[in-house]
Amino acid sequence: MDAEVLHLYELMVRSRFFEELTKVLWEDGLIPGELHLGIGTEAAIAGVVSNLIDGDAIASDHRSTPEFIMRGVNPSSILLEMMGHPGEESLCAGLGGHMHLFSKEYLMATSGIVGASLPGAVGFALAAKYKKTDNIAVSFSGEGSYNQGHALESLNLASTLQLPVLFVCKDNGWSITSKSSDFTGGNLVQRANGFGIDGISLNGLDVEEVYNAIQVIIPRIRKNKKPYFLHVLVTHREGHFTTDPLLNPKDTLKKYGASITKSFLTPKGANLGKRIKSVGTILSSLMEFRKQVKSKNDPLYITRRKHQELAQEFDEVDQNIHREIKKILERTLEIYGGKSK
Amino acid sequence: MKRMNFDEAIENAIIQAMLEDDRIIIMGEDVHTNRSALVARFSDRIFPTPISEASFLGAGITAAMAGLKPIVELWMIDFICVAFDAIVNHATKVYDFSGKRWGVPLVIRAPCGGGLGDGGQHEQILYGSIASIPGIKILLPSNPADAGGLMLAALQEKHPVIFLEHKLLSEQLLYYLGGSGRNTVKFDVPENGIEGEVPDHWVPLEIGKLKVLKEGTDLTMVSAGVAVHRCMDAAIELEKQNISAEILDLRTIVPLDIDNIAASVQKTGKILIVDEDYKQFGLSGEIAASLLERKLNFTYQRIGTETTIPFSPQLEVKTLPSVEKIVSMSQFLFYGSH
Ligand SMILES: Cc1ncc(C[n+]2csc(CCOP(=O)(O)OP(=O)(O)O)c2C)c(N)n1
Numbered sequence: 001m002d003a004e005v006l007h008l009y010e011l012m013v014r015s016r017f018f019e020e021l022t023k024v025l026w027e028d029g030l031i032p033g034e035l036h037l038g039i040g041t042e043a044a045i046a047g048v049v050s051n052l053i054d055g056d057a058i059a060s061d062h063r064s065t066p067e068f069i070m071r072g073v074n075p076s077s078i079l080l081e082m083m084g085h086p087g088e089e090s091l092c093a094g095l096g097g098h099m100h101l102f103s104k105e106y107l108m109a110t111s112g113i114v115g116a117s118l119p120g121a122v123g124f125a126l127a128a129k130y131k132k133t134d135n136i137a138v139s140f141s142g143e144g145s146y147n148q149g150h151a152l153e154s155l156n157l158a159s160t161l162q163l164p165v166l167f168v169c170k171d172n173g174w175s176i177t178s179k180s181s182d183f184t185g186g187n188l189v190q191r192a193n194g195f196g197i198d199g200i201s202l203n204g205l206d207v208e209e210v211y212n213a214i215q216v217i218i219p220r221i222r223k224n225k226k227p228y229f230l231h232v233l234v235t236h237r238e239g240h241f242t243t244d245p246l247l248n249p250k251d252t253l254k255k256y257g258a259s260i261t262k263s264f265l266t267p268k269g270a271n272l273g274k275r276i277k278s279v280g281t282i283l284s285s286l287m288e289f290r291k292q293v294k295s296k297n298d299p300l301y302i303t304r305r306k307h308q309e310l311a312q313e314f315d316e317v318d319q320n321i322h323r324e325i326k327k328i329l330e331r332t333l334e335i336y337g338g339k340s341k
Numbered sequence: 342m343k344r345m346n347f348d349e350a351i352e353n354a355i356i357q358a359m360l361e362d363d364r365i366i367i368m369g370e371d372v373h374t375n376r377s378a379l380v381a382r383f384s385d386r387i388f389p390t391p392i393s394e395a396s397f398l399g400a401g402i403t404a405a406m407a408g409l410k411p412i413v414e415l416w417m418i419d420f421i422c423v424a425f426d427a428i429v430n431h432a433t434k435v436y437d438f439s440g441k442r443w444g445v446p447l448v449i450r451a452p453c454g455g456g457l458g459d460g461g462q463h464e465q466i467l468y469g470s471i472a473s474i475p476g477i478k479i480l481l482p483s484n485p486a487d488a489g490g491l492m493l494a495a496l497q498e499k500h501p502v503i504f505l506e507h508k509l510l511s512e513q514l515l516y517y518l519g520g521s522g523r524n525t526v527k528f529d530v531p532e533n534g535i536e537g538e539v540p541d542h543w544v545p546l547e548i549g550k551l552k553v554l555k556e557g558t559d560l561t562m563v564s565a566g567v568a569v570h571r572c573m574d575a576a577i578e579l580e581k582q583n584i585s586a587e588i589l590d591l592r593t594i595v596p597l598d599i600d601n602i603a604a605s606v607q608k609t610g611k612i613l614i615v616d617e618d619y620k621q622f623g624l625s626g627e628i629a630a631s632l633l634e635r636k637l638n639f640t641y642q643r644i645g646t647e648t649t650i651p652f653s654p655q656l657e658v659k660t661l662p663s664v665e666k667i668v669s670m671s672q673f674l675f676y677g678s679h
C-alpha cells in the first residue's frame with residue numbers, strides 16, 4: 001500500500017506543482033485568458049486516472065489540466081498550449097488554449113461549454129463498446145454541469161444504451177458565484193439513480209478513499225458495460241479562476257460592495273430594511289466561498305497527515321517533482337522564446 | 342449631460358425602466374452577484390438560475406407571453422447555442438403562429454466578442470447566425486449613450502430583442518474575465534466606447550437607425566460594436582493619405598438600416614464592411630445583396646472573421662478585424678489595387 005500511496009501522492013504533486021507554475025505564468029501575463037485551476041481536486045482525479053488503461057477516454061471541462069498531466073500528456077506541450085504558442089510543439093498548435101485542450105493520442109477532449117463533458121464521454125464509450133474493446137470513458141465535470149439539459153440527457157442515454165461510462169462529478173459546492181445547494185434540486189446521486197445508474201458519494205479530498213472505491217468500480221464498468229456515477233467532494237483552492245475576487249474579501253467588497261452601497265444611496269425601490277437584508281444575504285453567502293482554502297481541505301495535506309511515517313518519502317517526491325517541473329519550464333521557455341526571436 | 346461607463350449606462354437605464362415598469366424581471370446565472378446593485382433595490386425581481394440555459398431561456402419566453410418583461414442574461418452569447426431552440430423555434434415563432442395575436446416581449450442580454458485571449462468558444466459574436474431568423478431584433482451598441490438608450494428601447498419592445506454587450510467595452514467584464522488581479526496583460530480597449538457622455542434622463546433610441554460617426558466622401562465604412570472604433574482609428578490613418586472615409590455605426594444589426602447605408606454608398610460609390618462576426622453567410626453578404634437589389638453602382642470589400650478564433654493572442658489579432666486590415670483594405674478599395 002505504501003507504494004500506491006506514494007504513486008498517488010506523486011500524481012497529485014505533479015499536477016499541483018504544474019498548476020502552481022501556470023498560475024505564476026498567468027500572473028506574469030504569459031498565459032492569456034481566464035485560468036481555471038484544479039488545485040484542490042487532485043485527489044479525486046488521481047484516484048480515478050490511476051485506474052485507467054491504454055485506450056480509455058476522457059471528456060472534461062474548463063478545469064482539465066490535472067487529468068492531462070496525470071494521464072501523461074507531454075507537460076511542456078500543455079504549457080506551450082496554455083501560453084498560446086502557435087507552434088507544432090504546443091498540444092493544439094496554440095489554437096485551443098487551456099479550456100479547449102485536445103489529445104487525439106490519449107483520447108482526451110475538453111469543452112468550455114458547461115455540461116458538454118457528459119455527451120462527450122457517452123460518445124467515446126459508444127465507440128469503445130462498438131469496437132468490442134474493454135475500454136471505458138470518463139467524464140469529468142463540476143456539480144454545476146448536472147443542471148444542464150444535455151448532461152441529464154447523457155445520463156439517460158448512457159443508461160439506455162448500456163455504455164461503459166464513469167461520470168465523475170467534482171463537487172466544490174460552487175459554480176462561479178452561485179452556491180450550488182441553492183441551485184440543485186434533490187441529491188445528485190439519487191438523480192443518477194433515477195436514470196437507473198448506480199452511484200456513490202465520496203470524500204474527494206482523500207485520495208485513498210477514491211482510489212480504493214474506483215478499484216472496484218472501474219472493473220465493474222468494463223465488465224458490465226454499464227455507466228456509474230461518482231460524486232466527489234472537492235475544493236477549488238484558487239477559486240473559480242485565478243485572482244477570483246471572491247477569495248479576496250477586499251475585492252469582494254470592492255466588486256460587489258461598492259455597487260451595493262451605491263444602490264443604497266439611490267431612492268426608490270425596496271425599503272431600507274429589505275435592502276439591508278438582501279445585501280447581507282449575498283455578502284455572507286459569498287464569504288462562505290472562502291472555506292475552500294482552509295488547509296485541512298487540501299488533499300496533499302490530508303495524505304501527508306494520514307501517512308506521517310512516509311514524511312521523508314513525500315519530501316523526496318516533492319523535490320523530484322520540483323526538479324522535473326523546473327526542467328519542463330526551462331524547456332518550454334526555450335521553445336517559446338525561440339519563436340519570438 | 343454626465344459621463345458613465347458602458348456597463349454603468351446599461352444598468353442605469355435598466356433601473357430607470359424597472360422603476361417605471363414592474364413587469365421587468367431579471368433572470369440568469371450569477372445575476373445575484375453580477376447585478377448586485379439591482380438586488381438591493383429589486384430583490385424579488387432578480388432570479389438567479391442554475392446553469393440551464395435551454396430551460397431558463399425557454400421559460401423566459403412564456404413568462405413574457407404571460408405578461409412579464411424578462412431580461413434573460415447569458416454569461417456569453419456563445420452559450421446561447423445550448424438554448425438555440427428557444428430562439429429559432431419558439432421566441433421568434435409565437436407571434437406568427439398565434440396569427441400575430443401574441444407577442445413575446447423578451448430581452449436577451451449577453452456579452453459578446455473577442456480580444457480577451459479566451460479562445461473560439463468564448464469570443465464569438467454570432468449575430469449573423471441569429472439574424473437570419475425572422476422575428477428577433479439584434480442590438481450592438483458601441484458606446485455608453487447608445488447602450489443605455491438602446492436598452493431602454495429594448496425594454497419597450499413587444500417582440501424579442503437580443504442586446505449584445507461587447508466585452509471590450511465593459512469595465513465589469515474586463516475586470517472579471519480579464520483577470521482582476523493582473524496588470525501584466527493589456528487589452529485593446531476603445532476609450533471612446535468604454536466611457537462617455539450620457540443623457541441625464543434616458544430616452545429610448547429608435548431601433549433600426551444607424552449613426553453617421555464621421556462624414557466622408559471617398560468610401561463608406563459600415564460596422565458595429567468594437568469594430569466601429571477600429572474603423573475610426575483607421576480613418577485617422579487614411580485621412581493622412583487623403584482618403585476620406587464615412588463611418589456608419591449600425592447600432593442595430595436587425596433591423597438593418599439599409600436606407601441610410603444606401604444613401605452613403607450613393608455618395609461615395611465604395612463600401613467596406615467591417616464585421617467582427619463570421620465573414621461567410623452573414624452581415625457583410627446581406628448588405629451587399631441588399632444594395633444590389635437597389636441597383637446601386639458601387640465597389641465593395643469586406644473584412645470579417647473567417648476561421649475559428651484562435652486562442653493564441655498573436656493569431657487572434659490577425660483573425661479579428663484590426664486597424665491595419667481596415668487601412669489596407671480601404672487602400673485597395675480606393676486605388677483598385679494594393
Ligand atoms: C453553457 C455554459 N453556460 C455558462 C457558462 C459559464 N460558466 C463557466 S464555468 C461555470 C460554472 C461551472 O460550475 P461547475 O460545473 O460546478 O464547475 P466548477 O467551475 O465549479 O469546477 C459557468 C456557469 C459556460 N461556460 N457554458
Ligand SMILES: [Mg+2]
Pocket residue numbers: 142143144170171172173174175176
Ligand atoms: Mg463547481
